[in-house]
Amino acid sequence: MTELPEVLPATGTASLAWLLFALPAFGALVLLIAGRRANRWGHLLGVATVAGAFVVGLLIFFDTLALDPDQRTRELSLFQWFAVGGLNVDFGLRIDPLSLTFVLLITGVGALIHLYSVGYMASDPGRRRFFGQLNLFVTAMLLLVLGNNFVMLYLGWEGVGLASYLLIGWYQDRPSAATAAKKAFLMNRIGDVGLAIAIFLLWTNLGTLQYTQVFARVGELSGGVLLAIGLLLLLGACGKSGQFPLQAWLPDAMEGPTPVSALIHAATMVTAGVYLIARTHAIYDLSVQGRLIVAIIGTITLLIGAVIGCAYDDIKKVLAYSTVSQIGYMFLAVGLGPAGYALGIFHLLTHGFFKAGLFLGAGSVMHAMHDEVDMRRFGGLARYLPVTFVTFGLGYLALIGFPFLSGYYSKDRIIEAAFAQEGWQGWVFGGLATLAAGLTAFYMTRLVLMTFFGERRWKQLQTADGQDYHPHESPAVMTIPMIVLALGSIGAGAVLSAVGLVDWLAPSVGELVEPEGVGAVPHAAVPWLVVAISALGVLIAWLTVGRHRVPVERPAHVSLPVRAARRDLYANAINETLIARPGIWLTRALVYFDNRGVDGLVNGLAAGLGGSSGRLRRLQTGFVRSYALSMLGGSVLVIGALLAVVLT
Amino acid sequence: MNPLLPVLLVFPLVGALVMHPLRDSPRAAKQVAIGTALVQLALAVVAWSAYSVPAAAAGVRFQLRFVVEWIPAFGTQFALGIDGIALVMIVLTTFLVPILMLFSWEERLPEGRTASGFFALLLATEATLMGVFMATDVFLFYVFFEAMLIPMYFLIGRFGGPRRQYAAVKFFLYSLFGGLIMLASLIGLYVVSAQYLPAGGTFDWAALRTIVPLIPESTQIWLFLGFFLAFAIKAPLVPLHTWLPDAGAEAPIGAGVLLVGVLDKVGTFGFLRYCLPLFPLASVRLAPLVLVLSVIGVLYGALLAVGQKDLSRFVAYTSIAHFGFIALGIFAFSTQAFAGSVLYMVNHGLSTGMLFVMVGLLAARGGSRMITDYGGVSKLAPMLAGCFLLAGLSSLALPGTNSFVSEFLVLVGSYPREPVYTILATVGIIFAALYVLWVYQQTMQGPVRGRAVLAALERSPAGGPGTMIDPAIAASRARSGFPDLCAREIAVLVPLIVAIIVLGFFPGPVLDVVNPSVAATMTEVGLTDPVGGLPR
Secondary structure, X not given: OOOOOOOEEOOHHHHHOHHHHHHHHHXXXXXXXXXXXXXXXXXXXXXXXXXXXXXXXXXXXXXXXXXXXXXXXXXXXEEXXXXXXXXXXXXXXXXXXXXXXXXHHHHHHHHHHHHHHHHHOOXXXXXXXXHHHHHHHHHHHHHHHHEOEHHHHXXXXXXXXXXXXXXXXXXXXXXXXXXXHHHHHHHHHHHHHHHHHHHHHHHHHHOOOEHHHHHHHHHHXXXXXXXXXXXXXXXXXXXXXXXXXOOOHHHHHHHOXXXXXXXXXXXXXXXXXXXHHHHOHHHHHOOHHHHXXXXXXXXXXXXXHHHHHOOOOEHHHHXXXXXXXXXXXXXXXXXXXXXXXXXXHHHHHHHHHHHHHHHHHHHHHHHHOOOOOXXXXXXXXXXXXXXXXXXXXXXXXXXXXXXXXXXXXXXXXXXXXXHOOOHHHHHHHHHHHHHHHHHHXXXXXXXXXXHHOOOXXXXXXXXXXXXXXXXXXXXXXXXXXXXXXXXXXXXXXXXXXXXXXXXXXXXXXXXXXXXXXXXXXXXXXXXXXXXXXXXXXXXXXXXXXXXXXXXXXXOOOOOHHHHHHHOHHHHHHHHHHHHHHHHHHHHHHHHHHHHHHHHHHHHHHHHHHHHHHHHHHHHOOOOOHHHHHHHHHHHHHHHHHHHHHHHO | OOOHHHHHHHHHHHHHHHOHHHOOOHXXXXXXXXXXXXXXXXXXXXXXXXXXXXXXXXXXXXXXXXXXXXXXXXXXXXXXXXXXXXXXXXXXXXXXXXHHHHHHHHOOOOOOOOHHHHHHHHHHHHHHHHHHHHEOEXXXXXXXXXXXXXXXXXXXXXXXXXXXXXXXXXXXXXXXXHHHHHHHHHHHHHHHHHHHOOOOOOOEHHHHHHHHHHOOHHHHHHHHHHHHHHHHHHOOOOOOOOHHHHHHHHOOHHHHHHHHHHHOHHHHHHHHHHHHHHOHHHHHHHXXXXXXXXXXXXXXXXXXXXXXXXXXXXXXXXXXXXHHHHHHHHOOOOHHHHHHHHHHHHHHHHHHHHHHHHHHHXXXXXXXXXXXXXXOHHHHOHHHHHHHHHHHHHHOOOEOEHHHHHHHHHHHHHOOOOHHHHHHHHXXXXXXXXXXXXXXXXXXXXXXXXXXXXXXXXXXXXXXXXXXXXXXXHHHHHHHHOOOOOHHHHHHHHHHHHHHHHHHHOOHHHHHHXXXXXXXXXXXXXXXXXXXXXXX
């Protein structure tokens, strides 16, 4: 078990931490209430509040950096949220390296994406409301990572779920968008049940929900309880992060506007599961089985995501499955325990840069192509969208782990750590992660080739409303964020390695344990192996996609694996058959039962009584038949009960 | 003797009587009614400030007591007094009544009915509710418990929807049946008390508490069942719930809010005030039965809510699910769960009240309560849709809204003693998300559709062929045919919205008042908290 840092009260600059979430909360409140009056300046307020929070975040970051590592964990209690008996829930913040890292990611990438949205949503009449909801998301996400107890975590956890629901359903004229939004919220709530029960278990066994006290006392928990809590937290994490078996909502979430996909469904919210496991590492430190299952879930998911990503033609869905797969890598990393917590966060950060950049690039392509997402209708766009092409290309290279770009550093270290595991684990985790790296290279190369190279297939086609395509580069307000993120894609990995991200995180997630001895594959050989497999993936993509004409229509007769991948490896079909349809039947049956069974019994009884009272009525005036009969029945019961009482 | 409680009890009745001569001038009658309700709210605030939390914490069970002799031969007194639980219920009631009066301002009443009658009955219901929450004499409680049926019966039966007669009689019979069985128990309790008290039988709550330890468990069980049945019908627990969807669907919205928001809480209030303290052994012995019914209620109510076609019935079934949570918290016997249940009673009044109001606002525009008659409303009336969503989010207990704190307290407080039932109830939160979002999607999202919406647009004056071409004309026509919230409607919703959000982050004031009373209830049951108990 790693040593826990001392927790100090926040003073000085750090006592401004409440501004971090208060600024975007203020923006959200104003934008959602102000109405049309705010249409002219609403988006500017939206950008300004998040940028302001970023500045506050930077100030606190540098303030913290100036302290000794063992003094970098601080708490700021704002007010008492609720308290009953011994349960005392604080509305408090925990300012430590882990939360500050997330704060900078959320507000930094968030501010860039807000800026991009000014251009992307320019023609949307609801742009002000959009910014309000985006600010709401940033508020909730910051509360999620800043909270100093499990109830605050839950507040942010469901808060981001709400924001995600609202934004996925943004284009609500499309029934598919409303359905996708609902599906996302529901699958998230399945995870939330896990998180909630984990919280109940912690309360039952420890009598506190404050991080500091829980982490200090996890040693008192029995192995079974630890495993249960670990698995329940993992269920929550799987829901939020789109991990197996709750992955099916994330690709559908691409119904939302592309900036939403970039911010919520790539860079920040979907990584909350990784945050949760890193944050509660004290629990996983003590539960080897719990950790192993996290790693297994991560490995299954990284493979699922990579396989399905190869089959889709929708540019956003490919990126979505890529996100599923990359978060799988992060889960694998944190599942490796002290050897991986910091690596998971490292990959989360670099991924935040390049995946957000890729999504913004995809948005720029869609912006140029009348919101078309089918890559079969693209082709040869590099000439028309030079900035998009270059920034997207850098993000692509970073993602496939091209040497010395961001992804190379973070992904390679995860695969190294996986190979270093003992026994079968090293072979399985390392091997599958390497295989998925090759698949990643394949599907991303395929995507880039189909979009930016080759024949200009859109020349012969028309948009859905019968116009010709006129691809054009996006305005500066959109390209500048893309350029900044592309710089991150190039340098984030090297810079974060050089400045010692891993050491910075140590007070929060423990010292990184470097793999010892020789694992399944010699340590030094891993980068070569990964690069070679990735190069193979690129080559296969070139041979199959780059050298041939891409048909505009999707080929119908394809092999079984491709068919399975196109249908999301049947995840939706399974959900439909096992849960949705039986659920509908059950509901219908219950409605029938309630009307005919329960109520029918009552009404039948009433009718019987009514009949007898009808007979009574013939004897009497009979105006108050129901009353009379009830009185009679009541009196009988009174006498009966009195007898019963007196006789006992 | 503090006269505040008798004033709170009588004042609405006075208002209702004053309205009688005004029955031909509805406007004046309505003004008198809402004026009375607002003064009543102010009186409740006075009671709030007069209530001393430190005194309650020091062991004073009832405050602001008012006791006069009533029927000495029966050993019954006209005894009023409140604890923290009663106080928050009184404030909730007085808070809701003016809001729903303002909501009902332009209610289209059935032919031959006057607004003065409707408003007077609302005030009469309020008065009986005051009595139910204030009574500290069990017999007096029973009188108010039965009396509250009468104005509500007439509210449903005279002012309700097409099947109002059926619904009102069903409501009345169900309640009367429960009430009479409770009467039997009540008399039994009197007889038992006469055995143990030298001065003869009594109905005084505090005096009865002194003999509780003497009553054997078997007797307690019989007496408990009588009270329990009456309360389980009122708060409806499955399978005694079938009157609620009918009553909820047929009642005019204003009465429906009062019925589901407050009147039904008398059941759960009764569990806490009468079942647990007077029959502690029976409560603990029979808790598994109640817990099973509660959890069935949570899941069954939620699944049935998903399957409803009528919006009012939908709200009624969501309430059945919520009552399951409240009962779970009460019969899980922990301070946290008790406090959560009481807070839930308040929060459910607010969130279900708002949900009912939203249904009423929709029906006022489209003239129908069927879900399939609406669609894409958010395009026509975005504020209305936003408020509907907020009410729904409160219903599904999203953190940041009031209901989260109470649902969390119920579940976290129930888990240590009853993990299995708590886990099952926690699964209910998935269904809650399902029923809220499903109804929201069907009525509010997507393209404009549905018979009621389209008919309302047809009726709008700005119609004509131009709407097919010019989006501006079409938009203005949509606005006039299916208008967004008007100023009066906003005034109805704002207090509810503010309460929902503020209690989501600052439930402290309510919990402070409630905590000493739930701690007292805990002592009366004779159990200690499994986790995080108060130092004794």
